[in-house]
C-alpha cells in the first residue's frame with residue numbers, strides 16, 4: 001500500500017490547488033480525481049475548468065465579440081459586412097481552451113511532485129483512500145496521514161424538469177449547444193442562468209428566464225441588482241420574476257414548460273430548456289460504511305473554521321462545504337488546509353470573498369451590501385461614482401454602471417464595495433486588497449490611480465464617501 005502525507009480527493013480548483021501547495025511544502029501528496037474529458041482521458045480541473053468558470057467565460061468572450069460587431073464597432077467607424085457565427089468553431093475553441101488548461105493542471109501537479117490517480121476515491125477507516133479505477137481497472141488503496149476532500153458540487157435537479165441531456169439540459173449541456181436555439185428557456189436567474197442566457201442571447205436566441213423569487217439577484221446590493229435587471233432586460237433577456245416552473249415536457253421539436261406566477265398558471269414553448277437552479281455538494285460514494293463523516297443541514301460536509309471535518313486528520317474544502325460556491329474560495333481553503341497540515345498558521349478570510357457575475361456590464365462585489373448594513377443597524381456612509389463620468393469609459397464606449405463604496409461612519413473602514421460596469425471583475429481586486437488591509441475609504445481616496453482608467457471610478461467612489469468626488 002502506497003503511503004502519503006496527504007491524499008486529496010477531487011481535482012477541481014479546491015483540490016488541485018491544495019495538492020500543489022502540499023507539494024510546495026514538501027509533503028508526499030497524491031490527488032485522486034474521476035473526471036474524464038470527451039476523449040475518455042483524465043481531465044483535471046473539476047467543474048470549474050471542464051464545465052464551469054473557464055468554458056463559460058470562453059463563450060462569453062466569443063459571443064461578446066460577435067455582439068460587438070453590430071452593437072459597438074459601428075460607433076468606432078468599423079463596419080463589417082456579412083459577419084457570421086460559426087458555432088462549431090466557437091465550441092471547438094472553447095474545448096481547446098479547456099484542454100490547454102487541463103494539461104496545465106497536470107503539469108503543475110507533476111512539477112510539484114504530486115502523484116495523480118484517475119478514478120473514484122472513497123474515504124475508508126484510518127484515513128485510507130480506496131481508488132476505483134475507471135472501467136474494469138481494479139482498485140488500489142492509499143494510506144494517508146491526512147485526507148483533503150474537495151469533491152465539489154453537481155447541479156441541483158428538480159423533478160418538474162428532468163434533464164435529458166438533449167432538449168432539457170444543465171450547465172454542461174448549455175455550454176455545448178451545436179446550434180443557436182431559436183427560443184431558449186432558462187430556469188433560475190442566478191449567476192449561471194444569467195451568464196449562459198447572455199451567451200445565447202448575443203448569438204441570436206430569444207431567451208426567457210424564469211425565476212421563482214420576486215427579488216432579482218437576492219444576494220447582491222439592491223441598487224446594483226436593480227440597475228443590472230434594467231440593463232439585462234434592455235439587452236433583450238426576458239427575465240420573469242416570481243415565476244415558479246411546475247412542469248417541463250420534452251417533445252421532438254421542443255419543450256412545453258409550465259410555470260406559475262401571481263396571475264396564475266402559464267405555459268411556454270421553447271426549443272431548449274436549461275435547468276440552472278443551483279448546485280449541491282457532491283458526496284455520492286465518498287465515504288465507506290464505517291466512516292462517520294458529519295454532514296450539515298444543507299447536505300454539505302460539516303467543517304470548522306479551519307476546514308477540519310468530524311474525522312481526525314480529514315479536511316474538506318470548496319463547494320462540498322459551507323460558504324459561497326466559488327472557485328477562488330475553494331482554492332483559498334485548499335492553500336489554508338495545506339499550510340495547516342504542514343504546521344503553519346491558518347488564515348481564511350471569508351469576509352472578503354469577491355463575487356463576480358460575468359454579464360455585460362459585469363457585476364462584482366465584496367463585503368456587505370447596503371441592505372445588510374441597514375438590517376444590522378450599522379452606521380455607514382456611502383459614496384458612488386458613475387462610469388459615464390470617466391473619460392476612459394467614453395473612449396471604450398462602455399459608459400454604463402457605477403461603483404459604490406460603503407464605509408463605517410465612525411472608523412471609516414471599508415465595509416463593502418459594489419460595482420456594476422465593464423471590467424468589474426478586475427476592478428473588484430483593488431477593493432478586496434483594501435479590505436484585506438482593513439483600509440479606510442480615506443486610504444483608497446488618497447491612493448493615486450492611473451488616468452485614464454476605469455479604476456478611477458473606484459477612486460472617485462471612495463472620495464464620494466466624504467462628499468469630495470472630483471468629476472461629478
Ligand code: FAD
Pocket residue numbers: 009010011012013014015032033034035045046047048049051052053054056119120121122150151152153171192282284285286317318319320324325326327328329330358
Ligand atoms: P469541483 O470543481 O466541482 O471539483 C471537484 C472534482 O472532484 C471533480 O473533478 C469531480 O469529478 C471530483 N470528484 C468528486 N468526488 C470524487 C471522488 N469521490 N473521487 C474522485 N474524484 C471526485 N466560480 C467562480 O469562482 N467563478 C466563475 O466564473 C464560475 N463560473 C461558473 C460557471 C458555471 C457554468 C458553473 C457550473 C460553475 C461556476 N463557478 C464559478 C463555480 C465553480 O465552478 C465552483 O465553485 C468550483 O469548481 C468549486 O471547486 P471545487 O474544487 O470545490 O469542486
Ligand code: AMP
Pocket residue numbers: 158187188189190191192193210211212213243244245246276277278279
Ligand atoms: P443560483 O443558486 O444562484 O444558481 O440560482 C438558482 C435560482 O433558481 C434561484 O434564484 C432559485 O430561486 C431559482 N429556482 C429554483 N427552483 C426554481 C423553479 N422551479 N422555477 C423557477 N426558478 C427556480
